[in-house]
Amino acid sequence: MSGQFVRIKKVTLGPKNREFSEKVEEISGETINLCDQCGTCSGSCPLIGEMDITSSQMMHMAQLGLEEVLDYKTFWICASCYTCSVRCPRGIDPAKVAEALRQIKLRKAIDYLDISKISEEDAKKLPQIALVAAFRKLTG
Amino acid sequence: MSGELIPIYIYSRRYFVPEGSTIISALEYIGFKLKKGVGCKEGFCGACASLYRLKDDYKLKGGLGCQTVVQPEMQIVQIPFVPAPKAIYNIEELEADPEIFVRFYPELYRCLSCNTCTKICPQELQVMDFVQAAIKGDFEQVANLSFDCIMCGLCSARCPAEITQFNLALLARRIYGKYLAKKSAHLEQRLKEVESGKFEEGYRELASLSPEELKNKYFQREINFQIT
């Protein structure tokens, strides 16, 4: 973790925020309001060092319905290892919330991975499993 | 064919056309001047791909305009062209390795196995099966299953993963034909004979004849085959 804190300006939450958090709940199927910010998911995540906001911060922003959560890298870096899923003490699945955030962007035809940019060298080496998984997660 | 007129919808406008017409003959009957979306009228060139829906049926269907007989209240639109990526390559520089799909058509790996392509194919090909064969790296299977593809493009237009089935199958067939298919010994032998000049004299002789003499030679040719 870079030690950077996300400063959230004082905001007034309105119907748009509720709409956004409900959308995240709908796509993920998770009751995100159960999250009490204990930090277990962030502590368990093997990729937390690469993320710009922690999983807990991502969950919190989703709870509050702050759409700017979509501007961060965190849910794109997620490797769907499900470590957070098995450890959340409140029984929520942060991996599903990360997927919901990815889907919100992907369904607007905004891909994270540009498949035409795969180098020739990588094309020779990468097994199909890597390509299929990456395309399913990071392209819409 | 009763000669009765039945209603159909072209670009949502209603026309009456003879029962038993194909989509293309119906369009001609109506008076459309067809500059695109028509070709051989034999079901072979793939130019006349059309999308249609039947009365009270939600299912979207695809068919060739020259082969599909119109039904009463059929709604029709032509899809003369489907924009698609077309890889440019020198076949001599390629190998029969699945990595060529990653290089030229990486979207192949987005396939959802949903079968939408198979459902719309006017040739009733097992499109999803050959796409899957490409993912598995089985060039022979792709070649065999896509053999009758006429490149109409409907599969690619409908595909949720935005794959271009017809172009990647073409690449697979070319690779298969060049690198994997059994070589014909007769062909190799004949090519050697041609290159050695065995038929030079015969051709020169023919080329020197007048059209009349050529015609005579043609009508007097020996037809020598036996049905065994």
Place this chain on the structure above:
Amino acid sequence: MIRMPYFPGCTLKTNAKNYDQSIKAIFRELGIDLVELPRWNCCGAVFSLSSDDLLRQVAPITNLLRTQELEGTDSVDDPRLVVPCAMCFNVLKRANQRVRENPEDLKKINDFLYLEAQPYAGEVQIVHPIELLIEVSRAEIEDKVRRPLKGLRVSPYYGCNLLRPKEVAIDNPEDPSVLEKITEMLGAEVVENPNRLRCCGSYQTVVDQRLVGDLVYDIVKGASRGGADLLITACPLCAFNLDFRQSDASKSHSDHKELPILYFSELIALAFGMKNSFGGEHFVNPAPLMENFLKKEKGGI
């Protein structure tokens, strides 16, 4: 021979042929004939976590349907679908669970698959080869070990998809022991790796090689610090990352010690006295280790 339906997955047909062949070989030895599922398709590699997306469930469900279609035919004896690839295993098992818990979604998917001969009923059972090995008695496995792997120090690596989430886990997600038990049955020495459950980076390998290199560095270091000679895995993507991304690990970490990776089935095949190698492309070549081990074995105690 007990015939069971077998789902190889795309990668076992190409980059991971060694996994495919070693699995089939060891089970033949144990009396199980793995019969490839007819007309199988790519399962999608990852389970779609969106609750509203049914299209991405179609790929795994059609494979379960193909398995169901074998019922009543005389092609298999035990109808459970055997899936070696950990990612395919995870997807198929979770998709199966999803439609079982949501009959309305199953109906929608079946309606979509109207061209199929029969609807999917949700009854297919999926089993991983490691689970099958647990079913076989310890005595039976040890009986087949013609070449005990004495002196070989093996570090089992589980990865993510065999153990998480709990509904698919083949063992305790926080403290599994199956691969360790199997390693001991083969006569080899187990080297514990504190990072044996950590993600290798999975599909991020397509986007960021350096990131995966860092994760792989930690995983391999966990094994080499304990004195391991090699790691074993059950997933073709882990195998690729743990092998090929060691070049990235070396680039970023000057103290990276390279270790070869094998599939657990290749290790078992070695112990069963089968071929020394099932081929496959490697960045970290396991051949020197194998040669050395076989030399020691021939040379003396």
